[in-house]
Amino acid sequence: MPLVIGAAAALLGLVAVLVAVLGAVTPGPGTGSAACQPAAGASTGDIPPAYLNLYLKAGREYGIGWHLLAAVGKLESDHGRGPGAGISSGRNHAGAAGPMQFLAETWKAFGVDGDHDGRRDVYDPADAIPAAARYLRHGGAPRRTRAALFQYNHSRAYVDKVLKQARAYARGGTGQQEAASTTAGAGCASGFPALPPSQSAAKAIAYARAQLGKPYVWGATGPRAFDCSGLTYAAYRAAGIGIPRVSGAQWRHGPRVPNGQEQPGDLVFFNSGPGTTTRNPGHVGLVIGGGKMIAAPHTGTVVQVQSYRRSTLLGFTRPTAHRGEETTARGSGR
Numbered sequence: 001m002p003l004v005i006g007a008a009a010a011l012l013g014l015v016a017v018l019v020a021v022l023g024a025v026t027p028g029p030g031t032g033s034a035a036c037q038p039a040a041g042a043s044t045g046d047i048p049p050a051y052l053n054l055y056l057k058a059g060r061e062y063g064i065g066w067h068l069l070a071a072v073g074k075l076e077s078d079h080g081r082g083p084g085a086g087i088s089s090g091r092n093h094a095g096a097a098g099p100m101q102f103l104a105e106t107w108k109a110f111g112v113d114g115d116h117d118g119r120r121d122v123y124d125p126a127d128a129i130p131a132a133a134r135y136l137r138h139g140g141a142p143r144r145t146r147a148a149l150f151q152y153n154h155s156r157a158y159v160d161k162v163l164k165q166a167r168a169y170a171r172g173g174t175g176q177q178e179a180a181s182t183t184a185g186a187g188c189a190s191g192f193p194a195l196p197p198s199q200s201a202a203k204a205i206a207y208a209r210a211q212l213g214k215p216y217v218w219g220a221t222g223p224r225a226f227d228c229s230g231l232t233y234a235a236y237r238a239a240g241i242g243i244p245r246v247s248g249a250q251w252r253h254g255p256r257v258p259n260g261q262e263q264p265g266d267l268v269f270f271n272s273g274p275g276t277t278t279r280n281p282g283h284v285g286l287v288i289g290g291g292k293m294i295a296a297p298h299t300g301t302v303v304q305v306q307s308y309r310r311s312t313l314l315g316f317t318r319p320t321a322h323r324g325e326e327t328t329a330r331g332s333g334r
Contacts, residue, residue, distance in 0.1 A: 046079075047070055047074075047169075048080070051070075051080065052070070054126060054130075057130075058130040058133040059301075061133065062136075062137045063299070063300030064136055064141050065142060065166065065170070065213060067166045067169035067213070068141065068145065068213070069132060071162045071163070071169060072100065072149075072152065073100060073129065075161055075162055076099065076100055077098075077099040077100070079099065080099040087099055087101075097122045098122035098123045099123070099129075100132040106135065107120075107131065110131050110135045112131040112134055114131070132152075135148075135151075136149070142300075146159055146163070149163070163213065166213055167213055170212040170304045170305060200241055200320050201263070201264055201320055202265070203240070204236050204265055205265060205288055205294070207234065208232075208286045209294060211226060212302075212304060215303075216228075216298060221245070226303060228247060228283050228284050229246045229284050230245070231286070231294070231296045235286055236319050243267075243319050243322065247281050247283060248281060248282075250317065250319075251267075251269050251281050251314070252279070253317065254318075255317060255321050256316070257315070257317060258316075262287050262316040263287065263289075264287055265287065265318075266286075266319075267285070267286060267316065268287050268308045268315075269284050269313075270283040270308075270313055270314055283295075287308065287316065291309050293305070293307075294306075
């Protein structure tokens with residue numbers, strides 16, 4: 001009887017871990033198309049396509065996570081659709097204007113002619129969104145994101161709300177990424193991360209998910225910042241499995257997994273980045289299923305969910321096959 005109870009407790013513990021990892025990404029109850037929708041708050045479907053493209057463009061130009069800009073836009077004006085005063089004309093009670101809600105003095109200092117039409121229009125999202133990115137960068141983002149948001153709006157509650165919304169957007173990826181992750185004829189299930197095959201994989205994914213929104217810093221392994229292989233190294237260290245530190249060594253560490261047979265928790269490698277070769281990939285991410293990974297892309301970005309279905313994909317490895325290794329295992333090379 002004690003053995004049965006112990007086994008049941010272990011099973012319940014594993015289920016709890018898997019539920020915690022997948023709670024934000026598995027489909028909710030319902031039938032038909034409703035069951036194919038991401039969980040509430042995890043999708044970018046509420047962002048108008050034109051705004052999403054502007055967030056992505058400004059994020060790249062100013063080194064700010066697109067999801068952070070989108071979260072600010074959501075809270076300030078619901079991406080230009082809010083009913084409040086000052087969004088499309090005039091000013092609100094605090095004197096702020098436009099979809100990103102700038103005060104006159106701040107706009108004068110940080111306004112941007114984003115669409116190059118010869119004028120800086122606080123009501124035009126093509127100007128206001130890159131201006132918000134410029135202002136957040138000036139305030140310290142992405143390294144000091146909380147401080148930058150507090151400068152944007154002097155409210156700790158506001159900062160917390162923006163970061164919560166940014167994490168939700170980061171979990172969902174971009175609309176383009178979601179579309180790319182669904183193969184023709186595969187059905188809606190392919191758009192969602194699958195169940196991790198082991199408790200170790202679930203722990204690694206849970207750790208990586210908790211880092212969403214943290215900045216990329218070359219050579220960093222956390223807790224405040226990561227590079228691509230630093231994130232995967234730290235995720236598996238948290239799961240009790242030691243893997244080499246850098247992407248090239250992680251690839252050679254293996255074992256390899258045939259393309260199409262990858263599972264959540266596997267590492268996915270790319271023939272991209274400085275000095276990369278087929279034996280020495282320069283980029284790595286952590287598979288979460290549905291054609292998606294969690295990765296720290298490059299300088300100026302943050303840890304985020306992305307599609308791994310791209311032309312530079314090199315292959316996959318399975319760190320859980322090294323379950324018995326010491327957590328201090330290291331490697332060299334890149």
